Amino acid sequence: MSSRVPPDIAEIERALSRVAHMLTRFRQHDRTVVAAGVPVDRAAVPLLRVLAEEGPMRPGEMAARLAVEAPHVTRQLQRLEAAGYVERVPDPDDRRCLRVTLSRAGADAVESIRASGRRWISDALADWSPDDRERLAGLVHRMVDDFEAHSGSRDAETARN
Structure with missing residues (x-):
């Protein structure tokens, strides 16, 4: 592979780095969840979103889907369950296993987070x-x-x- 990077590829990488940095800053997350009225860790939001988009699943499936370590998912799910955002339900395919599903409060939380994010995007791209x-x-x-x-x-x- 050539060491010369096409200018457009370098500029795309630069832009993506700026977007990633902006979206993962703690303050941006804090503003979003405060505006949404949902006090969750930044790491919990992708779990809530994947459950909202794909429905109930096993914790291991969530870890694979999000490309994170299973213990990370387990810790976040414990916090979300304690807060009332998720519930564990029997897996209809294997009663020995459990799936995680959004509770009503969890579904409301995801919608509030999405609405807050959409307002922010709408305001930022108003022009x-x-x-x-x-x-x-x-x-x-x-x-x-x-x-x-x-x-x-x-x-x-x-x-x-």
Whole structure:
């Protein structure tokens, strides 16, 4: 591979780094959850979102889906269960196992977090045209899909070697 990086690739990497930094700052999370009225750790939000999007699942499935270690998921789920945001229910496919599902409070919390985030995005992009916002959404989805596909091919390549 050439050591020369095309300028557009370097600029995309720079922009993604800026976005990642901005979205993962503690203050941004704190503002979002305070505005949403949902006092949860930053690490718990992806768990709530995946349950809202994909439905009940086993903790191990959540860890795999989020590409994090299982003990991390277990700790977060314990906190979310104590706060009343998730519940453990029997797995219909294997009664020896449990799945995690959102409680009513958890579903409300996810919707509040989403609404807070959408307000923030709407305010930040208020000067953008609807066409530009639609184009951005399409390109971001395309980029994530391509990144996921490429990541999967890299995982398969690593497993072969």
